[in-house]
Amino acid sequence: MREVILRPVALAYEGITTLRNYLYDKNVLRSEKAELPIICVGNLTVGGSAKTPLSIYLCMQLKGRGYAPVVVTRGYGGRISGPHLIGAEDTAEIAGDEPLMISSKAQVPVVVARDRAAGAKFVSERKLGDCIVLDDGLQHRRLKRDLNILSINVGSEKAIEDFRRAKLLPLGPFRENRDKALHRIQIAVFSERKTTPPPESRHELAALLPPEIKIFRSYFKAKGVYAIDSLVQLKPCKAAAFCGIANPQGFFESLRSEGFELMGGEVYSDHFKFRSSHLERLRRDFPGLPLICTEKDAVRLQGLDCGSICRFETDLEVVNGEGLLNAVMAVMQ
Known part of the structure; x- marks a missing residue:
């Protein structure tokens, strides 16, 4: 009964998101090009997929190679819309919990900006770094990116089955059509919640991804x-x-x-x-x-x-x- 009621809503939601993406693909809706390289880390579903820990990992690795990364993030749960550079006086209630966690763990500048294009411009104007890691920005298409990295939660049987079924909100967890969105992705990371390394074999969901996507696996x-x-x-x-x-x-x-x-x-x-x-x-x-x-x-x-x-x-x-x-x-x- 629930599915019968929600299916029309899910179909309408899919139609809206698909049309929006089509207009961006055809340049009817314009994406802004930033001055700095943009590495986007995001997901296709609501809920945790380890995208923020992956953003932290990338920042730390880039720092080790001599780069000066800056994170631009929405600051979910905070009051400010930004652009705002995280400082010592900020709290989770003001700026959101994830920006503070990124700043503390990665030790890089973090800019909260609900308008990610404005956030990228803020980074360039302030000369905060030489590249931008866009945390949870896959659906924010107004800002062009040089690389899209998709974080996929495979930490439970339910998460795996949800990705396989690919049902859109509100029937399922997907923010947009899975197969259409995958054609914007260059790298996918299958994320385990385990604290032991996953097997080196390909994950079973790899067969659902276009063959040109580079696939990696992560754990905690x-x-x-x-x-x-x-x-x-x-x-x-x-x-x-x-x-x-x-x-x-x-x-x-x-x-x-x-x-x-x-x-x-x-x-x-x-x-x-x-x-x-x-x-x-x-x-x-x-x-x-x-x-x-x-x-x-x-x-x-x-x-x-x-x-x-x-x-x-x-x-x-x-x-x-x-x-x-x-x-x-x-x-x-």
């Missing part, structure tokens, strides 16, 4: 669990976990794989704005236990009492990362 390397207020490392023990992210199960499973015995957990909506009352309730529900959250959640706890709260630190790793970086650098020569 665990760095450890650290107290937010003291940075002391927490060794595996009995604990409780909480998070406000798009794919919480991968977080819980990763903690278990690192040896933590989870006595309970709490899941909030993605980009959830935590208040003192939420932390007080967690301490009442799990007395005497350390409370573990993600790095993205920790950004949203700024200014709150973080006693007994720890964050699980991870870094995204790409299998054959050298090959990915070479493909990225090829467009910047």
Whole structure:
């Protein structure tokens, strides 16, 4: 019954997005060319696909090769529209949690701009760097890019099946027609939520992608669990976990794989704005236990009492990362 009701809405949504993309493809709607190379990292579905960790990874790798990357991002959940350069005084409520996390982990300039073309112009005018990583910008077609990298969540059977079925909103998670969008992609990264390297064999979804797309695989390397207020490392023990992210199960499973015995957990909506009352309730529900959250959640706890709260630190790793970086650098020569 639900599908019968929502199918006309999904068809209308597909028609609108397909027409918009067609008008950009035919230059009826104009895309602006930036002065600097643009590397776009995005996805085709709503929810987490590790695109922001992939943006952080690219920035760190580019820095290692002597480049000065700048991230331009929307700043979802924040109040400002930008362009705005992230500074020490910014909070998640003002600028969004992901810009702050990128700035902290990648140690690069981060510009929040809902208008990405204006953001790219801001970067050039301020001479903030020599290339731009466009975080979550695949559908923002008003800004031309030199390379489109697609991050695909394959961290669960449901995510794999969703990508295979390719149902559009509101019937499914897709933001636009999968097969049409794939022809704009040069690189695809299949992202696992596991903290162990994936097998080197091709992923089963690779058959759905055009053959010219270069395919890579990624996973999350665990760095450890650290107290937010003291940075002391927490060794595996009995604990409780909480998070406000798009794919919480991968977080819980990763903690278990690192040896933590989870006595309970709490899941909030993605980009959830935590208040003192939420932390007080967690301490009442799990007395005497350390409370573990993600790095993205920790950004949203700024200014709150973080006693007994720890964050699980991870870094995204790409299998054959050298090959990915070479493909990225090829467009910047």
